[in-house]
Amino acid sequence: MRPKPIEINRLIETGRLSNLSPIALISEKLGIRWLMIFDEYIYGPTPGIVEALDLLLTKLRPRTVLDLFAGSGALSKLALLRGVKHVRCVEKYAEALKLNLGGLRRVEVIEGDAMDFLGEGKYDMVVIDPPEELIDQLLKRVDEIREMFKLAALLWLGSWRDAGPRIKSLKGKRMTSVIEAWGDALAILWKRSCREKIKIVERALR
Numbered sequence: 001m002r003p004k005p006i007e008i009n010r011l012i013e014t015g016r017l018s019n020l021s022p023i024a025l026i027s028e029k030l031g032i033r034w035l036m037i038f039d040e041y042i043y044g045p046t047p048g049i050v051e052a053l054d055l056l057l058t059k060l061r062p063r064t065v066l067d068l069f070a071g072s073g074a075l076s077k078l079a080l081l082r083g084v085k086h087v088r089c090v091e092k093y094a095e096a097l098k099l100n101l102g103g104l105r106r107v108e109v110i111e112g113d114a115m116d117f118l119g120e121g122k123y124d125m126v127v128i129d130p131p132e133e134l135i136d137q138l139l140k141r142v143d144e145i146r147e148m149f150k151l152a153a154l155l156w157l158g159s160w161r162d163a164g165p166r167i168k169s170l171k172g173k174r175m176t177s178v179i180e181a182w183g184d185a186l187a188i189l190w191k192r193s194c195r196e197k198i199k200i201v202e203r204a205l206r
């Protein structure tokens with residue numbers, strides 16, 4: 001079945017989502033009202049990547065951000081709230097994204113395949129929150145991702161419990177940190193000029 005947008009309030013009213021779930025709380029805080037529903041599964045903002053991104057935005061102060069696999073647009077909205085001047089977000093099923101972010105200034109919504117954007121363009125920061133099944137393909141293209149940012153990139157590696165082989169594949173790579181946040185594994189790729197600030201972010205997440 002093709003995914004469709006659904007209001008978070010509707011999910012809460014019908015008992016499919018607790019209003020105290022991290023997705024509901026983060027969405028409310030960021031002013032995100034719509035999510036996409038895939039059969040019975042919903043994607044939305046999760047606490048690990050939200051907190052890590054927030055710390056990076058606050059410390060690195062990027063002016064431009066690319067949000068790949070943008071989903072609801074919550075991460076893009078966070079970037080806007082933290083003062084980013086231009087956010088480009090890419091999502092294959094973009095109805096909820098358009099409902100949440102359509103009409104906002106400083107944001108460009110692109111409906112399309114995020115994989116086509118790898119290695120394209122230059123942004124201060126790139127955030128990549130893919131579906132589980134694309135993580136290994138993305139890790140094979142990590143050198144292309146490194147070409148796309150001036151400060152840092154943040155990439156979701158899956159749940160910490162299952163991410164062992166993925167973390168191993170990044171071992172020994174320069175200017176690469178792997179952190180655990182709220183049960184998730186995240187990779188931060190960074191430029192030398194950001195070293196001290198990345199260390200502060202790593203300490204904050206410990």
Ligand SMILES: C[S@@+](CC[C@H](N)C(=O)[O-])C[C@H]1O[C@@H](n2cnc3c(N)ncnc32)[C@H](O)[C@@H]1O
Pocket residue numbers: 036043044045046069070071072073074075090091092093112113114115129130131
């Ligand atoms: C983990 S969710 C992202 C959640 C998002 N960060 C949020 O805050 O709502 C992954 C997203 O990737 C999208 N997706 C899957 N394959 C894609 C592709 N090839 N290109 C773009 N988006 C894709 C899914 O529709 C889903 O919204």
